Amino acid sequence: MKKRVVAAIMCVAFVMTGCGSLAGRHNIDSGFTYIESRDYVSALESFEAATEKGEDECLIHRGIGIVKLQTGDYQSAVDELLASLAADEGIVDDMDFDTNFYLAEAYYRLGDYAKAKEVYDAILALRSKDSNAYYLRGVCELASGGHDSAYSDFSKAIALNSRDYGVIILIYKSLAEYGYEDEARNILQTAMDNGSSFMTNYEKGQISYYLGNNADAQSYLELARNERDQEKEPVVLMLGQTGEKQGDYNYAISVYKTYLNENPESATVYNQLGMCQIKQGDYDGAISSFEAGLTVDDKGVNQALRLNEITAYEYMGQFNMAQSLMATYLQDYPGDETAIRENIFLSTR
Incomplete structure (x- = not known):
């Protein structure tokens, strides 16, 4: 090969x-x-x-x-x-x-x-200086049990592009997923310590969030949300997650709704809003959010929106509606094994 x-x-x-x-x-x-x-x-x-x-x-x-x-x-x-x-x-x-x-x-x-x-x-x-290839090879090595070689590749990826905080966060997630939480946190903390003088507020907010410093994360992300040149959607999604992480769904919902009032074409934010409303037991509100997201017709989010809408109907006890929507869903996504299992459950209700 x-x-x-x-x-x-x-x-x-x-x-x-x-x-x-x-x-x-x-x-x-x-x-x-x-x-x-x-x-x-x-x-x-x-x-x-x-x-x-x-x-x-x-x-x-x-x-x-x-x-x-x-x-x-x-x-x-x-x-x-x-x-x-x-x-x-x-x-x-x-x-x-x-x-x-x-x-x-x-x-x-x-x-x-x-x-x-x-x-x-x-x-x-x-391409011996391709930091992305080093990171991805490290992911493969970690998945196959090669921690030391993975860590070596992660270190090379960071050395080649020490200000690519997106990749550094992905490295953190990979190590944490396989149980190397302390090692993962050290990588984030080092990035924060070395880069605090030139990192953006969004980057500081991201790293603070994953380090568990939720108050700091919210402060940085609130600043980033008001910056003219900052792309707003990823900031809003992470800011909302700081509320979700603490169980403060009212705060998260407020963040998402404020953004959607000015940017109603974000299917991703509608989806996240709907998920928060489900957790609050506001199933009607969640369904409205998912349906609003579907009107945007973002092909990359439609599947999640449709499945989450089915879930909301299930929680409401409207199993006939859920089953009807599931039948249509499976026509469009026949390979979704999770949905197939859920459909078997719905057929017994």
């Missing part, structure tokens, strides 16, 4: 053909546009049309592979991404590496950590 991946990403030709060709890409371009909007059904239809029109084989396989990865068909994702790499006749570029990152993720999702690691090994053989 390693030789195949290395060969794929090292393949060099002196012609501008294969992946990345701009000729005859109408359906392919449509497919990738649908992927960006998370409309995977339409994306697959576009790639099927691209195949019929004889468009770029490399890009078609790449697009289908990404769709399969995003929809949970990981073995098909592996097959398609390998086919994309095999069909690549162009000069090696960022797209080749990007395809390999998708391939490694597919292997990881399959639980084949050894093959995922081989892909990251191949990437790092050519």
Whole structure:
């Protein structure tokens, strides 16, 4: 496997053909546009049309592979991404590496950590300063029981980009998930100590939250929420979570509603608001929030909104409505094993 991946990403030709060709890409371009909007059904239809029109084989396989990865068909994702790499006749570029990152993720999702690691090994053989590859390889090593090698890779990732607090937080979560909580907290505390003079309020708020310093987190995030150039939605979501973490759902709901009054096109915030309302026992309010979120039609959030709406109807004791919605849900998401089990429960009510 390693030789195949290395060969794929090292393949060099002196012609501008294969992946990345701009000729005859109408359906392919449509497919990738649908992927960006998370409309995977339409994306697959576009790639099927691209195949019929004889468009770029490399890009078609790449697009289908990404769709399969995003929809949970990981073995098909592996097959398609390998086919994309095999069909690549162009000069090696960022797209080749990007395809390999998708391939490694597919292997990881399959639980084949050894093959995922081989892909990251191949990437790092050519890009020795790719901090993201070090982080992801570390995740694979941690999952397969290699704590020391994982920690080494995490350390390299941080050394290469010590101000990438998003990755540092992901490293914290990975270590904490596998029981290395003290080690994980030390990484966060070091980041805070070393970066406090130039970190943004949002970054300070994030790290304070994960360190368990909830009051500090709220203070920093409230400041960030009022900063003109700060993207507001991630701040609002984390600020609301500081309230949820303490069981203060009134505060969290106030944060979410205030944001939605000015930004009513956030399906993610509607979903989080609905979940808070469920915890308060306000099932009617939760259903209204989920339905408002669905009107936004964010393909990446619709599934969660629909499933959570079904849950709200269950809590209300309206099992017939829940079962009706579940039947429609399973038509659109037939591979959701959790929903299938829940549907069996609903059928007994």
